[in-house]
Amino acid sequence: MYSHKKSEALRAEAENVILGGVNSPSRSYKAVGDRAPVVMDRGEGAYFYDVDGNRYIDYLGAYGPIITGHAHPRIHEAIAEQSSKGILYGAPTTLEIDFGKKIKEAIPSLERVRFVNSGTEAVMTTIRIARAYTGRNKILKFEGCYHGHSDLVLVAAGSGPAQLGTPDSAGVPKGVAEDVITVPFNNLDDFKTAISHFKDEIAAVLVEPIVGNFGIVEPEDGFLEAINEISHDNGSLVIYDEVITAFRFMFGGAQNLLDVEPDLTALGKIIGGGTPIGAYGGRKDIMESVAPLGPAYQAGTMAGNPLSMAAGLACLEILEQPGVYETLDNLGEKLEDGLVDLIDKYDITATINRLKGALTIYFTEESVTDYTMAEASDGEEFAKFFNGLINRGINIAPSKYEAWFLTTEHTEADIEETLAIVEDVFKNDF
Numbered sequence: 001m002y003s004h005k006k007s008e009a010l011r012a013e014a015e016n017v018i019l020g021g022v023n024s025p026s027r028s029y030k031a032v033g034d035r036a037p038v039v040m041d042r043g044e045g046a047y048f049y050d051v052d053g054n055r056y057i058d059y060l061g062a063y064g065p066i067i068t069g070h071a072h073p074r075i076h077e078a079i080a081e082q083s084s085k086g087i088l089y090g091a092p093t094t095l096e097i098d099f100g101k102k103i104k105e106a107i108p109s110l111e112r113v114r115f116v117n118s119g120t121e122a123v124m125t126t127i128r129i130a131r132a133y134t135g136r137n138k139i140l141k142f143e144g145c146y147h148g149h150s151d152l153v154l155v156a157a158g159s160g161p162a163q164l165g166t167p168d169s170a171g172v173p174k175g176v177a178e179d180v181i182t183v184p185f186n187n188l189d190d191f192k193t194a195i196s197h198f199k200d201e202i203a204a205v206l207v208e209p210i211v212g213n214f215g216i217v218e219p220e221d222g223f224l225e226a227i228n229e230i231s232h233d234n235g236s237l238v239i240y241d242e243v244i245t246a247f248r249f250m251f252g253g254a255q256n257l258l259d260v261e262p263d264l265t266a267l268g269k270i271i272g273g274g275t276p277i278g279a280y281g282g283r284k285d286i287m288e289s290v291a292p293l294g295p296a297y298q299a300g301t302m303a304g305n306p307l308s309m310a311a312g313l314a315c316l317e318i319l320e321q322p323g324v325y326e327t328l329d330n331l332g333e334k335l336e337d338g339l340v341d342l343i344d345k346y347d348i349t350a351t352i353n354r355l356k357g358a359l360t361i362y363f364t365e366e367s368v369t370d371y372t373m374a375e376a377s378d379g380e381e382f383a384k385f386f387n388g389l390i391n392r393g394i395n396i397a398p399s400k401y402e403a404w405f406l407t408t409e410h411t412e413a414d415i416e417e418t419l420a421i422v423e424d425v426f427k428n429d430f
C-alpha cells in the first residue's frame with residue numbers, strides 16, 4: 001500500500017493559498033472520502049510519479065487531453081522549438097493556418113474555425129453565434145452533459161458539478177437559467193415535447209454526440225439524426241460539443257464516426273496536445289456572424305497562441321499515424337474484458353460502458369444510457385474502488401461520472417498490471 005505522507009502534508013499548505021486546495025473542483029477528493037488529493041510530481045508516458053515517489057499507471061489523461069501520454073518527445077520538441085521563436089505574437093501566424101487546415105480536413109463540417117483557449121470558451125461562443133444567427137434566445141441541452149462553466153450551461157450539468165452536488169450552480173442569474181431547457185439524453189419523446197412547447201424560442205440544441213460527462217454513453221440508433229431533423233424543421237441550429245470526443249475515437253470527430261453533421265462544433269482538450277486550447281467552427285454562413293465579418297463578438301489575447309498551435313499540430317501528427325486508433329481500441333477491449341471477468345469472479349455489482357480507448361465503470365446493475373442511471377450508480381462503492389486503486393498505483397478521476405482514457409503509451413503489460421491491481425482491490429476491499 002502506498003504512503004501518501006507528503007501529499008497529505010501539502011493539503012493544508014495548498015488550502016491556505018489556493019481556494020479549496022485545487023484549481024478545478026474536479027480535482028478534489030471530496031466525493032471519495034474527502035482525503036488529501038495526491039500531488040503529482042511528473043508524468044512520463046503512461047505513468048505519473050507523485051511527490052512521495054509513488055508510480056501510477058495513469059488513466060485520467062488530464063481529463064482527456066493527454067492521449068499521447070505524458071511528456072511525449074514530439075510534443076515536447078514542438079513546444080521547445082516554438083518557445084525559442086517566441087510564445088505569443090498577437091499577430092497571425094502560418095502555424096494557425098496549417099493547424100486550421102488540419103482540423104478542417106479531419107472534420108469537414110468546420111468550414112471556418114476559430115481558436116480559443118478552453119472548451120468553455122468554445123461552447124460559450126457557439127451559443128452566442130447561434131443566438132446571433134437565429135435571433136432567438138433559448139438553448140436546449142441534455143441532462144448531465146457538461147459544457148464548461150459559462151453561466152448558460154451550468155444547468156443540469158454532469159461531471160464536476162454533479163460530483164459536488166451543484167449541477168445547477170449558485171450565481172447563475174435566474175433569467176439566464178430560464179433560457180435553458182433540459183431533457184434526458186437518449187429520450188426522443190421528451191425532446192420532441194420540449195421542441196413543440198418552446199418552438200421558435202430555441203436558438204440551438206447543444207449536445208455531446210457521445211457523452212463523456214456522466215461516463216461514456218453512446219447515443220441510441222437514430223437519436224442524433226432525429227435531433228438534427230427536428231431541430232432544423234424548427235429553425236434551430238445543432239451544436240455538437242466535441243471537446244471530449246474529437247480525435248478520441250478516430251482521427252476526426254464523433255460526427256465522422258457516426259456520420260451526422262451539426263451546424264456548429266466546439267472542440268478542446270486533445271487538439272491542444274496538453275496545452276490550453278479550444279476551437280469552434282461550422283457552416284461558413286453561420287460563422288460569418290462573428291467579428292470582424294459579422295456582429296457577434298469573440299476575441300482573445302491568447303487565442304491561437306503559437307505554443308498551442310505547435311503542440312496541437314504535433315499531437316495530431318502522432319494521432320494520424322496508421323494503426324493508432326486500432327491499438328487504442330484493442331487495449332480498451334483487453335481492459336474491458338479483464339474488468340468484466342473480475343466483476344464476475346468477485347460478484348461485484350458493476351457494469352461497463354466502453355467505446356474504443358475510453359470506458360466508465362458504474363457500480364450499478366443495469367447498463368447506463370442516461371444521466372439518471374449514472375446518478376443512481378453507487379458512489380460509495382465507487383469511492384472504495386477509487387481509494388483501492390490510488391493506494392496501489394492506478395490513477396483515475398475521483399468521480400463516478402468520469403471516464404478512463406487510454407493513451408498511445410499504454411501497453412498490454414500496463415493493462416495486465418492494472419487488472420492485477422483491480423483484482424487485489426476487489427478481493428481485499430470489497
Ligand SMILES: Cc1ncc(COP(=O)(O)O)c(C=O)c1O
Nearest residue numbers: 118119120146147148241243244
Ligand atoms: C464536453 C465538454 N465540454 C466542455 C468542457 C469544458 O472545457 P474546459 O475545461 O477546457 O473549459 C469539457 C470539459 O471540461 C467537456 O468535457
Ligand SMILES: NCC(=O)CCC(=O)O
Nearest residue numbers: 024026063159160212213
Ligand atoms: N469531464 C469533465 C472535465 O473534464 C472537467 C475537468 C475540470 O473541470 O477540471
